[in-house]
Amino acid sequence: MSDFQSVIRIIVVAASPVIRMGLSAMLEDNPKFIVVKSVSDIDEIVELQADVILLDWNETDYELIKQQFIWATIIIVDEFADFNLATILAAGVKGILPQTSMESEIIAAVEAVVSGLIVLHPQVINNQQLLKETNLQILTPREIEVLQMLTNGMSNKLVAQNLHISEHTVKFHVSSIFQKLDVSTRTEAVAVGVRLGLIML
Structure with a gap:
């Protein structure tokens, strides 16, 4: 979202008119949002422009969700059975929430993905089978800090100075980042980090 834009524009997609109306009404109660x-x-969203798509996901959407969307997409899922997390993330989805999500969680997710972050509900992270199938391992906050500094081209020495830790600890973090992201170079780590929404250029 650009600096001059004060309102987050959202498209709501849901097969059920009840869910559509409920989500739209909830979002429009917030002065930061407008449902376009x-x-x-x-x-139906191909020609539309928005900052975020909020999609009530079901089996019929599975093939379509693989397409690369222009906007940040948050999907709301009924359950995680038959749910291919790797495919969903590769499609450009930035947020995954269960249908049991509270209003505050949905609002926070919308604001987060507009800021360039990926939002995974604790139910997703705690689902070990999903993570195992995806080979997705979540970076720690410190590792994300280190990865962001690598994006800025900092050496291990500079990273250590900025974070007030030893170079040895930085090397440990870098090694862990490489392993978790399944990469072998800093450039690859940065590229994967950006694609996953962990860091911003």
Whole structure:
């Protein structure tokens, strides 16, 4: 979202008119948001422009969700059975929430993905089977700090000075980042970190 834009524009997609109306009403109660369109099918958003798509996901959306969207997309899922986390993230999805999410969680997720972050609900992170199938290992806050500094081209020595830790500890963090992101160079780590929304250029 650009600096001059004060309102977050959202498209709500849900097959159920009840869910559509509920999500739209909840979002529009917040002065930071405006729902530019509320539609029943993901195909209807092709020509529309928004900052975030909030999608009530189900099996019928599975093939379509693989497409690369222009906007940040948050999906709300009923359950995690038959849920391919790797495919969903590769499609450009920035947030995954269960249907049991509270209003405050949905609002926080919208604001986070607009800021360039990825939002995974604790139910997703705690689902070990999903993480195992995806080979996704979450970076620690400190590792994300280190990765962001690598993005800025900092050496291990500079990273150590900025974080007030030893170079040995920095090397440990870098090694852990490489392992978790399945990369072998700093450039690859930065590229994967950006794609996953862990860091911003």
